[in-house]
Amino acid sequence: MKMLANFFKEDCHFFNYNLTKMLNSFFYFLRRVPLIKRMISEQVYAAYGLKSALGVILTIFSISFSFLKKVLFLIVIVALQIFLSTFVNKGTISDIFSQINPSMLQQGAFLWFVLVVIVYGFYNQFSVLITQKMIKFYTEFSLSAPQFVLGQMFVSVLKSTFFYLLTGVFYGLLANKPLLGLLMPLSYLAGNLLLFVFCRWLYMINFSTVMRRWIGLMATVIFLIIIGSFYYLGWVASLTNLFTSWILLPAWLILTYLSFRAAWNYPKQHEFIQKTIRQSFSFYETTTNDTQKNNQYIGQGLKMQSQLQVNTDEKVSNLKGSEYLNALLFSRYRQVFNKKIRYMLAGFSVVAVFLLVLRLTNVDLGLDEAATVRLLPFLFFVMYFLSFGKQIVQMLFVNCDSSMLYYPFYRESDTILKGFTYRLRRTFQYNSLIILSIFFLFILLQVLNDFYLSWQFFGTLLLLLVALGFLFSFHELFVYYLLQPFTSDMTVSSPAYKVVTWVFYYFAYMNSQVRVTGVLYVIVVSVICLVYVAIGLVVIYRVAPKTFKTKD
Known part of the structure; x- marks a missing residue:
């Protein structure tokens, strides 16, 4: 007892x-x-x-x-x-x-x-x-x-x-x-x-x-x-x-x-x-x-560690400083991104073949320009899932920043800002492939259905896709540099980062449910995206050198 x-x-x-x-x-x-x-x-x-x-x-x-x-x-x-x-x-x-x-x-x-x-x-x-x-x-x-x-x-x-x-x-x-x-x-x-x-x-x-x-x-x-x-x-x-x-x-x-x-x-x-x-x-x-x-915040970056490839790239060798370091990182994970691109292109090809089969079998989709315009808000949700932003941010921290942030020179304002600019440019390059793929699908839809869409529609579509491309290339990097939520043991220490992540997801989802369509929707969303990116760039240049640091 x-x-x-x-x-x-x-x-x-x-x-x-x-x-x-x-x-x-x-x-x-x-x-x-x-x-x-x-x-x-x-x-x-x-x-x-x-x-x-x-x-x-x-x-x-x-x-x-x-x-x-x-x-x-x-x-x-x-x-x-x-x-x-x-x-x-x-x-x-x-x-x-x-x-x-x-x-x-x-x-x-x-x-x-x-x-x-x-x-x-x-x-x-x-x-x-x-x-x-x-x-x-x-x-x-x-x-x-x-x-x-x-x-x-x-x-x-x-x-x-x-x-x-x-x-x-x-x-x-x-x-x-x-x-x-x-x-x-x-x-x-x-x-x-x-x-x-x-x-x-x-x-x-x-x-x-x-x-x-x-x-x-x-x-x-x-x-x-x-x-x-x-x-x-x-x-x-x-x-x-x-x-x-x-x-x-x-x-x-x-x-x-x-x-x-x-x-x-x-x-x-x-x-x-x-x-x-x-x-x-x-x-x-x-x-x-x-x-x-399998962690949604850091899992992709950890999986990419085992896929690193050491290669020689003459374009990278000619660079110096922060630009060389970032270019080397993107070069070594190029095959990982190319693999995602191949899967993405395969998916778009399946959609294209499906549209072609519908045309050859004379299936009438009952499409008109008004019905097609109503599809535009859904592109926000599509870009959210296909964007390279989150994967690139996780790769940057797990395979570079988690180690480099301990060095004083890496936390200098000039280094941080140059690194951010280079990373934003490379992320937009990858997201541009998504923009072009979606744009060509709509062109295919136009060709297969007797050119029923006006050229004003394609101007509106291009404006929306470019604005979304800037938004999804910028947002993940912006939040990452502003909050730097990751710790050395690969966990998320910032509650604000989790809140922002879920709020942004909810905003993307609500765009797929929006009732307002047409040129008004495209102009409003495009202006919001571009203003957000412009203001965010100013904030990054002023605040990131103070917030982009390692967390215990």
């Missing part, structure tokens, strides 16, 4: 540790928000009275939420039971509400036992994994990793049992079966402890990853067959009567005692914990790399 008390003591410290980190992270976030950071000083981290008060509130909220979460699970399962019962009895939707009675609520408790205790309990114990928060806690406080991890496994089951005790009492009153106040927590505790031992035995057989997946798949099939047979054979009511009877109460008590002893005295406890820790480290190492590579 002394060891169990130590488990709860460590869990209390672990809870306070996570609570403190959450509060500090919240204060840190507030101090990163431009308009709020001036109102909050660094002394907020040492405001122990404020932290204690917030800690008490959050603790009460956490306990209440844990209880409500159990109640919510039970409500969902009861609703599922009512639905399945109605379906099996071939009832209608109107019959669902008529089946809400104490008997049906008790059957919901039995379905809870099957789904939560047996099914979820099996998967939870079979796919055991310690959290990264647990790893950081026992590492920072130099605790015994096996003892702490084992303690968390027992404490987690016991805490859930306590919350199901409260849930069972509440639910038993509703279902007119007060006995559920004891049966639910006892069945949950005994079932999880038995699965604790059984799944440890499976875990220690050293199955391969593939074999473990097959075991999980076979378990899913078996569970579905068993649950389906209960309803098909009409056994649910009988099994519910057995589950909620007083006769099983002594059996659950005995089973709880035996399962607790078996779990507590599991013979390969230490080997199991050590294996769990090793596999958890391996899992997080793999998922961290995959997460970074």
Whole structure:
């Protein structure tokens, strides 16, 4: 019992540790928000009275939420039971509400036992994994990793049992079966402890990853067959009567005692914990790399690292200073951009062939100039997804700026401004290929449909595409130089950058939904884009030398 008390003591410290980190992270976030950071000083981290008060509130909220979460699970399962019962009895939707009675609520408790205790309990114990928060806690406080991890496994089951005790009492009153106040927590505790031992035995057989997946798949099939047979054979009511009877109460008590002893005295406890820790480290190492590579903010840049090609380019060799460095970087990743260009051209070719086939098969699209003009706002959204801006920015940071920003000469105003100008020019060159491709598609549409578009339309189209080309070449670089959101460990530290990213995406999406079309739309959007670029260039020249720096 002394060891169990130590488990709860460590869990209390672990809870306070996570609570403190959450509060500090919240204060840190507030101090990163431009308009709020001036109102909050660094002394907020040492405001122990404020932290204690917030800690008490959050603790009460956490306990209440844990209880409500159990109640919510039970409500969902009861609703599922009512639905399945109605379906099996071939009832209608109107019959669902008529089946809400104490008997049906008790059957919901039995379905809870099957789904939560047996099914979820099996998967939870079979796919055991310690959290990264647990790893950081026992590492920072130099605790015994096996003892702490084992303690968390027992404490987690016991805490859930306590919350199901409260849930069972509440639910038993509703279902007119007060006995559920004891049966639910006892069945949950005994079932999880038995699965604790059984799944440890499976875990220690050293199955391969593939074999473990097959075991999980076979378990899913078996569970579905068993649950389906209960309803098909009409056994649910009988099994519910057995589950909620007083006769099983002594059996659950005995089973709880035996399962607790078996779990507590599991013979390969230490080997199991050590294996769990090793596999958890391996899992997080793999998922961290995959997460970074799939990160929308930096993933493309990381993927490009393995595709770098060292080549000799006479045009690059003749350059000097910052221009040479940037030209060399673009030269070494030229094949990556060319690959995207080939895919893009292939996509446009498919669209062109599709238009040609429609013409050859005499399919009437019913196009006129007014209908075609209504397509122009959608080009904003198309350019958003096809633009090279975001990919180039990620390439620049991951493969150049993340290292070079540590050197003083690289942070000089002249170097920053020359680098920005060169990068903007090269980004616009790549985006120009998108502009030309879209423009030629409209020309093809014109030729295949008896030249139904006026030349004023093409002037309007060209103005819009050029304005969008400048916008999407400039925007990502502008935000990057103004906020420089990336850190040396390839994460995003600026909340403002994430907000700007999502706002810009929303703006692009809303352009595809806009109702105003025609020359007015093109003029308004083009003017906004060009004014934004012009003002942004002024801001970059004045502000970027102060903001374009490395982040910790």
